[in-house]
Amino acid sequence: MRIAVCDDSSLDRDLFVALLHHYFVNKPISKEIIQYENGVDLLHDVEDDMWFDIVFLDIYMNDLLGIDVAHKLRSLGYRGHIIFLTATADFAVDSYEVEALGYLLKPQSFEKLSQVMDRAIRTMTTNTYLVKNHSKIIRVPYHEILYAESMNSKCIMHCCNDQSYVIYKRLTTIEHELNDKRFLRCHQSYLVNMDHIHQVDSQFTLVTGDTVAIRQRDLKSIRQAVLHYLDKMQPRSTPAPKGL
Secondary structure (H helix, E strand, C coil), X not given: CEEEEECCCHHHHHHHHHHHHHHHCCCCCCCEEEEECCHHHHHHHHHCCCCCCEEEEECCCCCCCHHHHHHHHHHCCCCCEEEEEECCCCCHHHHHHCCCCEEEECCCCHHHHHHHHHHHHHHHHCCEEEEEECCEEEEXXXXXXXXXXXXXXXXXXXXXXXXXXXXXXCHHHHHHHHCCCCEEEEECCEEEEHXXXXXXXXXXXXXXXXXXXXXXXXXXXXXXXXXXXHHHHCCCCCCCCECC
């Protein structure tokens, strides 16, 4: 696990890193903690493809506010956890805009740090798919996966926000690794996330406009599988995809 701690106060930064080290004592998790005294250097490293599982950001820094750094991280495609370090709760509402996991008030409490770290680790290990992308490992949340398609000796995983990943595995292997009822093997070459289906006819049309092929000899049973899933997982008031 790689963690960034960005705080322009060397004293606050050192104290917080010491708490982090204490948190990991007796935990079977390897870690690397990288410290930054400003948001600019952190952003440069992320632009150079350095990946972090968790980024701790001080809200009030001299060069860029932590909330501005967080917005830039998200615009660069960073989807790891962001946790704010702050002396006040003034930016609590803004933290939702960048999907922050939470914020820790200064002076730091080891109990509060432990709680947010426990939550971060829990969400990192459930409902995410690990994709090796060049020299880094990316955790892709299940809800961001639209569909996966098989292409010769590899698969393409298509995700929200026009992201896609090349995976050198068979589609059957990916299906077994995901092992989640939202994913339907609807064709020899396609695995679809049923949460993103907008319309059904002879193929699936997703909410993004993408189309996914359906195995025609099993069209009826596949439609029934989608209806059964949506009936169990979505509120009764949510309309079914068109065509069902």
